Amino acid sequence: MSGRLIGVGVGPGDPGLLTLNAVAAIEAAPVVAYLSAEGAASLARTIVEAHLGPQHEERLLEAPMRADPEIVAAFYDAAAAGIAHDLEAGRDVALLCLGDPLLYGSFVYILDRLRDRFAFSVVPGIMSFGAAASRLGRVLARRRDSYTILSSLLPEQRLEALIEASDAVTILKVGKRLPRLKAILARQGLLETAVLVAWVGWPEERIVPLTDWPDDEEAPYFALVLAGPKP
């Protein structure tokens, strides 16, 4: 009988934001898999480190730094094949995912390749924008509000239209697109009250009013901006 693929959301950084179900899924799984950026430590593994032991077989999936779609697809093909090998041998695999597995998670690309062949389940995780708002005590939405989650990878016009349409927004994965984003928020009257949160829950965490972020400093990839509602 084949094993089960379990996508385990581990939250954005603070190990205390693991859910009880996430801890239980990790402790019970014979195989724990996680991604890392090529040559770097796996952030997801760092978050769950206290729950890993000698009973676990670990599988590091080293993702290429290059964004070339063919290289990325080949990486996911190989990663899925490796996981399929464990599943076929009857071993459950807990695949760790930063934040929530189904919201901008790399888990989705593994699931695409395996969902028709194997049983799977998902343990939801705390999303980075929720953790960021909690650090600030910043309200996300009240009764009749809308809230939109955006990636800074969206085309500029679409990004601006969605920021204009929704009461409040989070823009994720800001990185080098910060100057473009600041210009949009300024046009929308949202720059003055926007906050940048980088590496939420990590020792490197930074929380600053967006207008205080130095123009000549690139924002981290794991930075997000909370903006709106309009005053």
Place this chain on the structure above:
Amino acid sequence: MSGRLIGVGVGPGDPGLLTLNAVAAIEAAPVVAYLSAEGAASLARTIVEAHLGPQHEERLLEAPMRADPEIVAAFYDAAAAGIAHDLEAGRDVALLCLGDPLLYGSFVYILDRLRDRFAFSVVPGIMSFGAAASRLGRVLARRRDSYTILSSLLPEQRLEALIEASDAVTILKVGKRLPRLKAILARQGLLETAVLVAWVGWPEERIVPLTDWPDDEEAPYFALVLAGPKP
């Protein structure tokens, strides 16, 4: 010295979706407060029941059923005053909140009344739409997608505009507004693939394609609809 107000997100229903930080905050707090609908058991208390003990003083805040704004405001004034009484006596108060405290949470209305007078912190919780997506293995957002969270209380035109603008959406607190919502989703070409999730993580949980929900049955208040992206 005054106590601290701690907004504790307890997730939408499954006690296993409590975070380690939520459990620690509840176990450490001398006072645990929670809302209930008038005359009903507190859902938030039910979720954390295994972590409550004789060391806790419990405070039930019974919310009025009537939506009259003056009655609601008077309820929150009285609830905040009760919590302030504990805080002034130097007792930390863990205020339990379904889902996440800052996303459509009643915590926000208590925080409004106390944030200038007392130290506070927030423990983020698993949001209902994330838990619902995980039960289905339904992808929320990929790389360049937007995702919008909506309340069915939004005015109809605004609801439709936001559903049209975003790649995918969750509409929360569907209740008796389901027929109106189905009409909007049909116009947007999203009805056939939408799913209704009610009471996620509770024994009464129901997950059905939206087209299968009986037209003559009112949806629960704690039902949400996941819709999009367009095929």
